[in-house]
Amino acid sequence: HEPPSSCTATRISPASSGIISNTKPADCSSLASLDLHGSISLPGTAITSEDFGGIYHHKPLAIVHPGSVEDIVKVVTMVNASPNLTLAAMGNGHSINGQAQALNGLVLDMKSLKGIEIFQGSPTEGPYVDACGGELWIDVLKATLRVGLAPRSWTDYLPLSVGGTLSNGGVSGQTFKFGPQISNVLNLHVVSGKGESMTCYPEKNQDLFYGALGGLGQFGIITKARIMLQRAPHMVRWIRTVYADFEEFRADQELLISLPEERTFDYVEGFVLTNNDDPISGWPSVLLSPSNSSFDFKLIPQTAGPMLYCLEVALHYDHDEDFVTLNKRIEGMLAPLRFIKGLHFSFDLSYFDFLNRVHAAEVAARSSGIWDAPHPWLNLFVPKSKISAFDAKVFREILKDGVGGPILVYPVTRNKWDSRMSAIIPGEDTFYLVALLRFSPPYPSGPPIQSILAQNEQILHYCTTAGIDMKLYLPHYKTESDWKRHFGRKWQQFLQRKSTYDPKAILAPGQRIFSRST
Numbered sequence: 131h132e133p134p135s136s137c138t139a140t141r142i143s144p145a146s147s148g149i150i151s152n153t154k155p156a157d158c159s160s161l162a163s164l165d166l167h168g169s170i171s172l173p174g175t176a177i178t179s180e181d182f183g184g185i186y187h188h189k190p191l192a193i194v195h196p197g198s199v200e201d202i203v204k205v206v207t208m209v210n211a212s213p214n215l216t217l218a219a220m221g222n223g224h225s226i227n228g229q230a231q232a233l234n235g236l237v238l239d240m241k242s243l244k245g246i247e248i249f250q251g252s253p254t255e256g257p258y259v260d261a262c263g264g265e266l267w268i269d270v271l272k273a274t275l276r277v278g279l280a281p282r283s284w285t286d287y288l289p290l291s292v293g294g295t296l297s298n299g300g301v302s303g304q305t306f307k308f309g310p311q312i313s314n315v316l317n318l319h320v321v322s323g324k325g326e327s328m329t330c331y332p333e334k335n336q337d338l339f340y341g342a343l344g345g346l347g348q349f350g351i352i353t354k355a356r357i358m359l360q361r362a363p364h365m366v367r368w369i370r371t372v373y374a375d376f377e378e379f380r381a382d383q384e385l386l387i388s389l390p391e392e393r394t395f396d397y398v399e400g401f402v403l404t405n406n407d408d409p410i411s412g413w414p415s416v417l418l419s420p421s422n423s424s425f426d427f428k429l430i431p432q433t434a435g436p437m438l439y440c441l442e443v444a445l446h447y448d449h450d451e452d453f454v455t456l457n458k459r460i461e462g463m464l465a466p467l468r469f470i471k472g473l474h475f476s477f478d479l480s481y482f483d484f485l486n487r488v489h490a491a492e493v494a495a496r497s498s499g500i501w502d503a504p505h506p507w508l509n510l511f512v513p514k515s516k517i518s519a520f521d522a523k524v525f526r527e528i529l530k531d532g533v534g535g536p537i538l539v540y541p542v543t544r545n546k547w548d549s550r551m552s553a554i555i556p557g558e559d560t561f562y563l564v565a566l567l568r569f570s571p572p573y574p575s576g577p578p579i580q581s582i583l584a585q586n587e588q589i590l591h592y593c594t595t596a597g598i599d600m601k602l603y604l605p606h607y608k609t610e611s612d613w614k615r616h617f618g619r620k621w622q623q624f625l626q627r628k629s630t631y632d633p634k635a636i637l638a639p640g641q642r643i644f645s646r647s648t
């Protein structure tokens with residue numbers, strides 16, 4: 131089952147999107163002679179120099195909408211031959227710090243390459259999907275559900291591209307069970323920074339296979355990925371319980387991720403909330419649906435501090451499941467947990483609606499304008515041995531007023547991450563994802579962005595001074611010494627892979643790790 135050599139393309143109509151086919155900007159005039167299947171546009175039309183973060187605004191010279199893998203090879207070859215051009219693949223542009231931007235370079239709009247093909251499995255081979263790099267996970271889910279299948283590992287939010295999350299990691303409440311999305315890939319089709327087009331497997335071209343997974347787009351453009359599938363459940367019981375004590379909360383999370391598969395939930399996450407009635411950050415943020423009874427704050431012990439903790443779990447089931455048995459099973463799994471009795475909420479919904487649960491929050495945030503405001507998010511992997519100290523200083527002190535959005539905190543285990551992949555995680559066997567998903571109205575209705583960035587810096591500074599060997603997830607640094615520290619003993623391997631696959635450093639300049647060489 132070799133993936134087909136090229137994806138089918140969606141041509142973007144010049145009339146509707148303002149795309150021009152014959153532009154000759156000063157530094158990339160040879161683009162016009164490439165005879166592409168796809169098209170070229172100028173910034174300010176289809177895609178601009180923006181991303182979800184809204185902090186960096188680097189304008190490219192032009193945007194290429196590839197119509198085929200051959201187009202990508204042509205563009206990479208042309209950029210290599212130029213003295214100073216760079217090239218950034220852009221998936222859905224949901225980076226925070228300009229990682230998919232290319233100042234005075236070219237942006238490759240990966241969403242113009244379409245293709246999702248499903249193999250339903252055989253007695254000797256499990257099911258999988260071949261998805262083009264620019265496909266969004268929401269579309270992969272819709273296509274696979276049509277035949278009763280689905281990928282095993284997810285992100286919380288689905289309109290992210292396959293190539294974009296595989297260049298980072300892709301983590302969510304299933305990571306403890308199946309590893310991040312990068313641990314669920316059977317092969318990749320990649321166009322390297324030298325313009326070589328190849329399929330990479332764990333056994334063949336493995337250096338590029340593992341290099342590209344979590345590789346921050348540094349070694350090649352992922353044009354297609356073969357992703358493992360499993361049978362999709364019909365329904366999900368989504369459950370939230372509340373804790374006043376961080377130690378009990380984290381011990382229960384750690385217990386749940388350590389149990390054998392059949393005795394635990396299918397999804398384990400958690401978040402921090404403010405101990406007040408703030409509609410965004412406080413008690414109401416725990417309710418799962420309007421049908422949930424209201425949050426009885428009188429149940430919170432007097433000894434509780436400024437923050438509470440919400441364990442979020444989910445269990446899959448099918449339409450024909452016997453509810454008595456299901457309820458008993460769930461009661462059994464919740465019985466040893468030490469949440470505040472009475473602060474327990476649940477909601478049954480379809481598997482699709484569960485995976486797409488952030489969509490409703492997106493709709494609300496778009497209507498209030500905060501979806502389009504800057505998002506100075508901070509994502510960290512914090513080692514288990516330091517998470518209590520982190521809670522005391524960061525959650526309960528620095529962030530005691532919340533961040534205007536979710537503060538996620540949940541454990542994952544190192545053994546689900548292959549150390550040959552480029553992704554960087556802490557050294558301990560268990561570590562926590564901490565995500566500050568900040569949502570504020572734009573200044574002056576909300577705080578100035580500088581003050582939020584300063585708070586992020588304060589957290590990072592605390593980690594350094596407290597000796598917390600955390601790793602940034604979706605990293606962004608300004609100096610080589612910071613990158614070296616980030617990669618630690620994997621820095622030499624990262625350099626080696628860069629010089630092998632993208633020796634002129636044309637790719638993903640927005641990551642600001644390497645400078646273009648001639």
Ligand code: FAD
Pocket residue numbers: 181182218219220221222223224225226229230231240263264284285286287290291292293294295297298299300301302346347348350351352353604638640641
């Ligand atoms: P882009 O921003 O377009 O690109 C990211 C990087 O990958 C860039 O350097 C780009 O050049 C490179 N790249 C893109 N496509 C390719 C390709 N085909 N080949 C090679 N390089 C490529 N992450 C999680 O792990 N879990 C979550 O639950 C989660 N939730 C999120 C929710 C929201 C609302 C947002 C905004 C982000 C979330 N993220 C989450 C982070 C997200 O996974 C990353 O930001 C991811 O990179 C976004 O995908 P994208 O397609 O928008 O990538």
